[in-house]
Amino acid sequence: MKYLAGRAFVALLFLWTLTGSCLGAVDYDQLFRQSSDLMAQGDLDGALELLRQVPTPAAGEEAGAFVSSRMQAARILASQDETTRALAVCQEVLKLFPDNSEARNFVAALKDQLKPGWHTVLSDTLRFLPSLAKGAVMTLLLVLSTMLVSPLGGLLIALGRISTLRPVSWLCWFIIWFFRGTPLLLQLFFIYYGLPSLGITLAPFTAAVIGLGLNYSAYLGEIIRGAIQSIDHGQMEAAKAIGMSYGQAMRRVIIPQTYKRLMPPIGNEFIALIKDTALVSTIAMVELMRAADQLFNTYFNITALMLAAVIYLVLTTIFTFIFEKIEYRAGIYEHR
Amino acid sequence: MSIANQPLLKLENITKRFKKLTAVNGVNMEVAHGEKLVIIGPSGSGKSTLLRSINLLEEIDEGTIHFEGNEVGYVLRNGKRHLDHPQAISALRAEIGMVFQHFHLFPHMTVLGNVMEGPLTVQRKSVEEARSIATDMLIKVGLSDKRDVFPATLSGGQKQRVAIARALAMRPKLMLFDEPTSALDPELVGEVFDTIHTLADEGMTMIIVTHHMGFARELADRVIFMESGNFLAEGAPEEVFSKAHDNERIRGFLNRLL
Numbered sequence: 001m002k003y004l005a006g007r008a009f010v011a012l013l014f015l016w017t018l019t020g021s022c023l024g025a026v027d028y029d030q031l032f033r034q035s036s037d038l039m040a041q042g043d044l045d046g047a048l049e050l051l052r053q054v055p056t057p058a059a060g061e062e063a064g065a066f067v068s069s070r071m072q073a074a075r076i077l078a079s080q081d082e083t084t085r086a087l088a089v090c091q092e093v094l095k096l097f098p099d100n101s102e103a104r105n106f107v108a109a110l111k112d113q114l115k116p117g118w119h120t121v122l123s124d125t126l127r128f129l130p131s132l133a134k135g136a137v138m139t140l141l142l143v144l145s146t147m148l149v150s151p152l153g154g155l156l157i158a159l160g161r162i163s164t165l166r167p168v169s170w171l172c173w174f175i176i177w178f179f180r181g182t183p184l185l186l187q188l189f190f191i192y193y194g195l196p197s198l199g200i201t202l203a204p205f206t207a208a209v210i211g212l213g214l215n216y217s218a219y220l221g222e223i224i225r226g227a228i229q230s231i232d233h234g235q236m237e238a239a240k241a242i243g244m245s246y247g248q249a250m251r252r253v254i255i256p257q258t259y260k261r262l263m264p265p266i267g268n269e270f271i272a273l274i275k276d277t278a279l280v281s282t283i284a285m286v287e288l289m290r291a292a293d294q295l296f297n298t299y300f301n302i303t304a305l306m307l308a309a310v311i312y313l314v315l316t317t318i319f320t321f322i323f324e325k326i327e328y329r330a331g332i333y334e335h336r
Numbered sequence: 337m338s339i340a341n342q343p344l345l346k347l348e349n350i351t352k353r354f355k356k357l358t359a360v361n362g363v364n365m366e367v368a369h370g371e372k373l374v375i376i377g378p379s380g381s382g383k384s385t386l387l388r389s390i391n392l393l394e395e396i397d398e399g400t401i402h403f404e405g406n407e408v409g410y411v412l413r414n415g416k417r418h419l420d421h422p423q424a425i426s427a428l429r430a431e432i433g434m435v436f437q438h439f440h441l442f443p444h445m446t447v448l449g450n451v452m453e454g455p456l457t458v459q460r461k462s463v464e465e466a467r468s469i470a471t472d473m474l475i476k477v478g479l480s481d482k483r484d485v486f487p488a489t490l491s492g493g494q495k496q497r498v499a500i501a502r503a504l505a506m507r508p509k510l511m512l513f514d515e516p517t518s519a520l521d522p523e524l525v526g527e528v529f530d531t532i533h534t535l536a537d538e539g540m541t542m543i544i545v546t547h548h549m550g551f552a553r554e555l556a557d558r559v560i561f562m563e564s565g566n567f568l569a570e571g572a573p574e575e576v577f578s579k580a581h582d583n584e585r586i587r588g589f590l591n592r593l594l
Contacts, residue, residue, distance in 0.1 A: 237393055238436065238440035238441075238442070241433075241436075243426045243431075243454065243458040243459075244426065253442055253453075256444050333445075333487075
């Protein structure tokens with residue numbers, strides 16, 4: 001019923017426009033409005049028919065309405081999965097205006113749709129990979145810097161904690177208490193956005209490495225302390241008995257024996273670190289997460305996020321293997 | 337008094353308390369150059385604590401230690417006794433070798449590395465020199481063929497001989513043995529005793545805490561029987577080990593063991 005009414009309406013309109021064109025002045029705005037109405041009612045064929053009535057302009061004639069009508073038609077067809085017909089309509093526009101960017105972009109998008117699915121993913125991948133790779137390099141730089149800084153910081157904190165000098169021990173306890181007890185995100189915000197108000201302005205990368213470094217030093221400090229204290233007390237006595245100082249005993253005897261025990265928990269922490277670098281995206285750093293987020297927001301394309309996930313997995317897998325290798329090497333003296 | 341006449345080690349009124357327990361109760365003792373002193377007694381009698389006090393692994397509560405005629409280990413500061421500064425203590429330990437019941441070899445170093453460690457790190461000798469000293473010591477304890485393996489692959493007896501070599505590499509003036517065979521299977525005890533015997537024959541001054549009476553009797557110049565932190569008897573082995581010892585406690589202890 002509704003359909004018939006629509007048809008009748010179209011016929012009336014058709015007559016009306018004919019008269020209009022006879023009069024030499026077509027109200028294109030009204031035409032577009034009516035076609036939109038038809039679309040809203042679900043009568044796409046009707047809408048298309050209306051749009052078709054905008055004539056191909058002669059050379060020199062005003063062509064805005066023509067281009068708009070054809071592009072609108074192309075969009076309708078594309079939404080109906082009539083990709084080939086939509087392409088043909090776009091070609092009509094391009095025949096007259098080869099440089100029309102709207103038509104060109106639409107043709108490119110339609111051609112993408114004609115390819116099989118994996119092909120689209122592949123071309124998206126190729127399109128996104130350069131910026132994701134740049135982000136991944138930044139993530140890797142952050143990870144490596146923190147991996148360099150935090151074991152040293154952790155060792156200092158661990159030695160401080162077991163020191164017989166009370167103030168040193170308390171200071172290290174406080175550092176661990178603070179950095180383990182507050183969110184890493186808050187620490188990063190404080191260092192990057194908060195410190196400038198105290199007159200200390202840091203570059204994003206510096207702020208990120210300081211934040212991650214302090215946080216991970218606190219965690220590694222406790223792990224290293226545990227490992228040191230797990231070494232048989234007889235080792236320290238034997239070292240002292242041959243005349244070693246406390247420092248020599250630590251450096252030559254105790255700490256080298258902790259490496260094997262340290263690797264599993266430190267490996268855990270460093271895997272977590274790879275993913276924690278994503279938090280750094282909040283302090284104006286374009287690392288992997290930020291790069292993926294930007295692509296996702298620009299193209300609204302989920303491939304960007306999936307690719308980022310794959311890159312994170314690749315990174316964590318590589319590091320897992322490296323840690324396992326190091327653990328094996330560090331404990332080689334225990335193999336019989 | 338010439339160096340040859342004065343004792344190498346002289347302990348006066350050594351007292352060590354653990355909370356309420358008095359582990360060593362004001363004992364006096366002298367050890368001459370080249371002397372082999374064996375300390376026996378039931379477990380918990382304070383033998384190990386006394387031995388560990390000598391190289392300051394235990395901090396004593398009272399008493400003085402003289403090594404080569406000099407008072408060592410402690411200084412008076414504001415009328416209170418304190419441990420001497422760490423360098424002085426390390427320097428003393430470097431001259432006193434110690435062998436532990438549980439070996440305490442450094443597991444992450446090869447056999448050669450273990451023996452080289454003292455000369456290399458403490459005495460700051462060159463790698464070549466340290467290696468040559470260590471090689472000599474391993475030959476002395478009969479383990480030069482094991483120089484490149486890690487301790488984990490050795491038997492208990494071999495481990496203890498490496499530990500002896502490690503102590504000897506520092507060229508100590510005094511060797512302390514804290515129950516060196518107590519953690520060993522019976523068939524492995526002999527090789528360690530043989531090694532200690534060789535050392536004794538070379539004239540090394542040593543104090544040995546042990547439960548092996550046969551070994552004590554055969555090696556010792558002098559035997560001390562210790563119980564509850566006190567010396568119950570002291571003298572030549574044939575004296576202390578005589579079955580007709582006048583002290584009933586010693587008689588009982590020896591009868592259980594011999």
